[in-house]
Amino acid sequence: xxxxxxxxxxxxxxxxxxxxxxxxxxxxxxxxxxxxxxxxxxxxxxxxxxxxxxxxxxx
Numbered sequence: 817x818x819x820x821x822x823x824x825x826x827x828x829x830x831x832x833x834x835x836x837x838x839x840x841x842x843x844x845x846x847x848x849x850x851x852x853x854x855x856x857x858x859x860x861x862x863x864x865x866x867x868x869x870x871x872x873x874x875x
Contacts, residue, residue, distance in 0.1 A: 829836060
């Protein structure tokens with residue numbers, strides 16, 4: 817039964833292949849961009865955190 821499902825899914829993917837690939841690529845790029853933005857935000861937050869720690873340690 818699992819094999820039949822696999823074949824059906826594969827057939828569906830092949831039939832929808834162009835749209836599927838385009839969607840995946842767009843989604844992938846979107847995720848890439850999101851991750852970069854998140855990384856930048858993380859680095860800024862980390863820098864602020866380090867500054868707070870430095871101030872706190874001086875006291």
